[in-house]
Amino acid sequence: MSTQAPTNAHVSxxxxxxxxxxxxxxxxxxxxxxxxxxxxDNGARVAVIDSAEQPGGQYWRHRSEAAGAPEAGxxxxxxxxxLGLRARFDAGLAxxxxxxxxxxxxxMARALSHSDVFALELAPAHGGGQSRVPSIRAASxxxxxxxxxxxxxxxxxxxxxxxxxGGIQAFVKQNGMLPGSRFVIAGTGPFLLPVAxxxxxxxxxxxxxxxxxxxxxxxxxxxxxAGVPAKAIEGAGYVATFLKHQIPYRVRTVITEILxxxxxxxxxxARVRSTGEAxxxxxRELTGIDGVGLGWGFTPQLELPIQLGxxxxxxxxxxxxxxxxxxxxxxxxxxxxxxEITGVGGAPLSVLEGEIAGRSAAVETLxxxxxxxxxxxxxxxxxxxxxxxxxxxxxxxxxARHRGFAEAMHLAHPxxxxxxxxxxxxxxxxxxxxxxxxxLDHAHGELAAEDLRTEKGxxxxxxxxxxxxxxxxxxxxxxxGAGRVGADAVPVPAAAAQSLAQxxxxxxxxxxxxxxxxDLED
Amino acid sequence: xxxxxxxxxxxEIHATFEGDPIRCAPGASVAAALIATGKRGWRETxxxxxxxxxxxxxxxxxxxxxxxxxxxxxxxxxxxxxxMDVRGATGPGGDAEATGSATELDAEGxx
Numbered sequence: 001m002s003t004q005a006p007t008n009a010h011v012s013x014x015x016x017x018x019x020x021x022x023x024x025x026x027x028x029x030x031x032x033x034x035x036x037x038x039x040x041d042n043g044a045r046v047a048v049i050d051s052a053e054q055p056g057g058q059y060w061r062h063r064s065e066a067a068g069a070p071e072a073g074x075x076x077x078x079x080x081x082x083l084g085l086r087a088r089f090d091a092g093l094a095x096x097x098x099x100x101x102x103x104x105x106x107x108m109a110r111a112l113s114h115s116d117v118f119a120l121e122l123a124p125a126h127g128g129g130q131s132r133v134p135s136i137r138a139a140s141x142x143x144x145x146x147x148x149x150x151x152x153x154x155x156x157x158x159x160x161x162x163x164x165x166g167g168i169q170a171f172v173k174q175n176g177m178l179p180g181s182r183f184v185i186a187g188t189g190p191f192l193l194p195v196a197x198x199x200x201x202x203x204x205x206x207x208x209x210x211x212x213x214x215x216x217x218x219x220x221x222x223x224x225x226a227g228v229p230a231k232a233i234e235g236a237g238y239v240a241t242f243l244k245h246q247i248p249y250r251v252r253t254v255i256t257e258i259l260x261x262x263x264x265x266x267x268x269x270a271r272v273r274s275t276g277e278a279x280x281x282x283x284r285e286l287t288g289i290d291g292v293g294l295g296w297g298f299t300p301q302l303e304l305p306i307q308l309g310x311x312x313x314x315x316x317x318x319x320x321x322x323x324x325x326x327x328x329x330x331x332x333x334x335x336x337x338x339x340e341i342t343g344v345g346g347a348p349l350s351v352l353e354g355e356i357a358g359r360s361a362a363v364e365t366l367x368x369x370x371x372x373x374x375x376x377x378x379x380x381x382x383x384x385x386x387x388x389x390x391x392x393x394x395x396x397x398x399x400a401r402h403r404g405f406a407e408a409m410h411l412a413h414p415x416x417x418x419x420x421x422x423x424x425x426x427x428x429x430x431x432x433x434x435x436x437x438x439x440l441d442h443a444h445g446e447l448a449a450e451d452l453r454t455e456k457g458x459x460x461x462x463x464x465x466x467x468x469x470x471x472x473x474x475x476x477x478x479x480x481g482a483g484r485v486g487a488d489a490v491p492v493p494a495a496a497a498q499s500l501a502q503x504x505x506x507x508x509x510x511x512x513x514x515x516x517x518x519d520l521e522d
Numbered sequence: 523x524x525x526x527x528x529x530x531x532x533x534e535i536h537a538t539f540e541g542d543p544i545r546c547a548p549g550a551s552v553a554a555a556l557i558a559t560g561k562r563g564w565r566e567t568x569x570x571x572x573x574x575x576x577x578x579x580x581x582x583x584x585x586x587x588x589x590x591x592x593x594x595x596x597x598x599x600x601x602x603x604x605x606m607d608v609r610g611a612t613g614p615g616g617d618a619e620a621t622g623s624a625t626e627l628d629a630e631g632x633x
Binding site: 058064068125148159166167175177432464 | 592
């Protein structure tokens, strides 16, 4: 593997026209890397676009290759798998099968009906100016945009020092240092464990890991966990780390308030019943804390699939996800989805889905072209027998095992009931526009706002920089009256599901300088 | 195997935040440099609240700064480069002038 960040000095660009590829892959994390490698290995000319400087995504985010910073993979799981994918990716770069656009955002995706291709509009992921290539075209598209930590508001969560749990991990992986010294990690799901483990590896202290679920939810589903033994081995590693560093792991426990004036200094916690009420007398205060990590599952990053009109559904974890067939094909011809945007399931499943989607996209695209050249008419991207045949029995079984595990995990770690009852009128819910729970509650209760769009119009929640990416889930639940003590265990009622779909519609997928609009064609 | 690995301890990147020196290892983000210099919050919201790093991956925009005159930059996304002039952002969009007018509007609205 090259230790330098991959670059592409050789983008072929016909004068005045956007370069065209067989397959474009958006995202270079586990799913995107696998998709790119598989598409290239199957003979396609592939473009890969990622907002980071180097491949890896959030899961395999690592020290800067360009800066020559040493990377031993010590903060990572599946690092060998990454190196294997990266070797295939780098081989594709070296012989021109893959063209990489690093530090680049896709701010709009369109299916051009007159030419049967997808158009991706590009902008620099940071800084001013324009991308070296403002737009590309591709016959097939694989979206592997991943996700980010799902958040629920907690009194005090806007204080500096409070971070998304995944943000702490990303910070450690990229920078090799910690954003604090003594942390509390809270939320739900197995993901809290590697975050705490990474903190201790990097020399920090973890005062407690607070899991809102009881873990009893795993018992009736233990057989599904057994279907993915690698997860059990990974879990055993965390148990060892927790014992070694004496990290308390408290189940059915939540943060009720984050304390501090200029930045976080402590947290109040309580044990909760399964109905969501705090158990009287169980309240505790942890002091001397300068870092808090929060995460309640993940929110898939769906701007581009939704711009392109894919059919969606609400998964068992309450996340809005894209609907795909076994090959990763969405409801839009030629458009494949892979990784967390088809249902949150972790990196190994994402790699598997990426491999299948990338290969299917290449097989379909090249097959269609050959058919056209031979004078046949063909309908591209409809899950043809060719692409379905390319999915092996072993892959189908592995997909089923990983999906089974993911579903068991989601059911065992639901969004906790009662979170909305712990908000005070002053609690910030929308961080960007600083909209308080009191304002939202007034809009919901007095002004009858029952969906996110109405809440948005009345309060400005979700209208700031992040466009509801952080508060969208919470505001959708609040407007539907969910999140209460004793409320149904379903994390997202049907009414809120509609709100979720509304909030995921973002005409501009990523922030961009206005100059990027200047070159937009047709 | 093209580049010589450098020892980050021996080659730090130096820049400034509001004119004061900040530094970090090569390849680290602007946010990492601010945190390494002991800062936790570096942006002020419209209401005057302090904000720093939250999502850490470019989603939430809490960590906005101005870099070399370019406003609205996510400090978690941008690697620190030698000599960068980093400024704290004020207001919801990190634009001091816009904030001024927004604050005035708020004051009028509340009167």
